[in-house]
Amino acid sequence: MSQVTSPAASPLARFGWQTPLVILTCGCLIGMLGFGPRSGLGFFLKPMSSEFGWGRDVVSLALAIQMLLWGAVQPFAGALADRYGPVPVLSIGAVLYALGLAGMSYSTTPGLLHLMAGVVMGFGLAAASFTLVIGAFGKLMPPEWRTLSFGLGTAAGSFGQFLFSPLSVALIGEVGWHQTLIIFGFVVLAIIPLSFALSMPKRPAAVVGAPVQQSAREAMTEALGHKSYVLLTLGFFTCGFQIFFVSVHLPAYLVDRGLAAEVGGWAIATIGLFNIIGAIMAGYFAAKLPKRYILSFIYFGRAVAILVYIMLPPSTAVTLVFCAVLGLLWRSTVPPTSGLVAVMFGTRWLATLFGFAFFSHQVGGFLGVWLGGILFEKTGSYDIVWWLSIALGVISAVINLPIVEKPVARLAAQPA
DSSP states (O other): OOOOOOOOOOOOOOOTTTHHHHHHHHHHHHHHHHHHHTTTTGGHHHHHHHHTTOOOOHHHHHHHHHHHHHHHHHHHHHHHHHHHOOOHHHHHHHHHHHHHHHHHOOOHHHHHIIIIIIIIIHHHHHHHHHHHHHHHHHHOHHHHHHHHHHHHHHHHHHHHHHHHHHHHHHHHHHHHHHHHHHHHHHHHTTTHHHGGOOEEEOOGGGOOOOOOOHHHHHHHHHHHHHHHHHHHHHHHHHHHHHHHHHHHHHHHHHHHHOHHHHHHHHHHHHHHHHHHHHHHHHHHHTTOOOOOHHHHHHHHHHHHHHHHHHSSSSOOHHHHHHHHHHHTTOOOHHHHHHHHHHHOSSSHHHHHHHHHHHHHHHHHHHHHHHHHHHHHHHHHSSSSHHHHHHHHHHHHHTTTTOOOOSHHHHHHTTTT
C-alpha cells in the first residue's frame, strides 16, 4: 500500500570518513551500550533489598524516578542535540550514566539510592539514549536508509539487553552486585568516543524540507496542536508501561513462582534477542506499510501475549516462549513511531519531537515500575499490573488507528 511521505530531505554533508556504514555501526553500538546496562537493573532488585532489608518498593521507586526523569529531560536533551549536534550531549550523558551506576553501588540508604539510581542516572540516560541516535540517523543517513536505520538502531539496543541480562546475572554471582555496577559504569564510557561518528559537519538547519526559521519551541507548539501526534504520544505511554514493568519485575515474579533466578536472566535475554528480529522487521515494514497499522498490531499483540501467559501455569518453557513472542513486539514500536514523527514534521527537530513522545513513554515506564513495587507490597502479587498492561494494550491498539500519515501543511506546501 502506498502512502504519503514528507518532502525529500537530503542528508547533511558529512566528513570524509563518515560513511553511512560508519554512522550506522557507531550509532548502533551507542544504542547497545545505552540500553544494555540499564536493562539489567532489575536483577539488582532482590540482592539490594535482601542486603539492606528494603521492600521491593524502595528499589522500584528509584528506578521509577529514573524512568520519569529520563523522559522529562529527553526533549531538552534532544533540542540541544538538534541545535549543537549529538557529540557533547552524548558525552555528558555517558559521564552521568557512569556516575549513576557507580553511585548506585555505594548507596546504603534509600535516599542515596534514589539520588544516584534515580536522579543522576535518569539525567544520564536522557542525554546518552538511543533517541539522540535516531535524531542523528534522521539527519545524516540517506533517505532510503532512514527508516531501516531506525529499526537497526532499536535492534542494537535490544542486543544490549540480550547481552547484558545474562551478563548481569553471571557477574552478580561471581563478583557481587556492587562490583558489577562499577564494571558497567566503566563500560558505558565507551559511548564518548563512539559519539564522534555522529558529528554534524553542518548545522541541522541545512536540511531541506524544514524551514530554517522554525525554532524548537515553535516545532513543539506545532506538534502538540496536531491530533495525530497527540494520539501517537498517548499510545507510546503504554509501550513504556509494559516493557519497563516486565524488565524490572519479571525476574522477581519468576522467583516468586518457584523458578530459578537464572530463568529470569534468560527470559530478559530472550526478549532482547527476539526484539533484534522484531525491530528490524518493524523498520523494514514501516517503510512499506501504514505505520499506524503496525503500531496497532504491536499493542494488541502484546495484550494477547500477556493474557495467555498469565493464564498458563508457570514453567521455564512457557516463560521463554512468552518472552520470544513479547520480544518480537518489544521495542518494535520505535521505528514506526519515530518514522511517523519524521513524516509529519520532517527531520529538523526530530530528536526534540520524538523526545517528547518518549517522555510519555517514560511516564508509562514510571507507573509500570512504581505500581509494580507498590502493589506487590500491598497485595503480595503482580496480578493487578498484569491486567492493567492488557487493558492499556487494547486501548493503544485502538487510538493509533485514526493517525493520519502525511506531512503537516507547512511541509506539504514545499516542493519535493
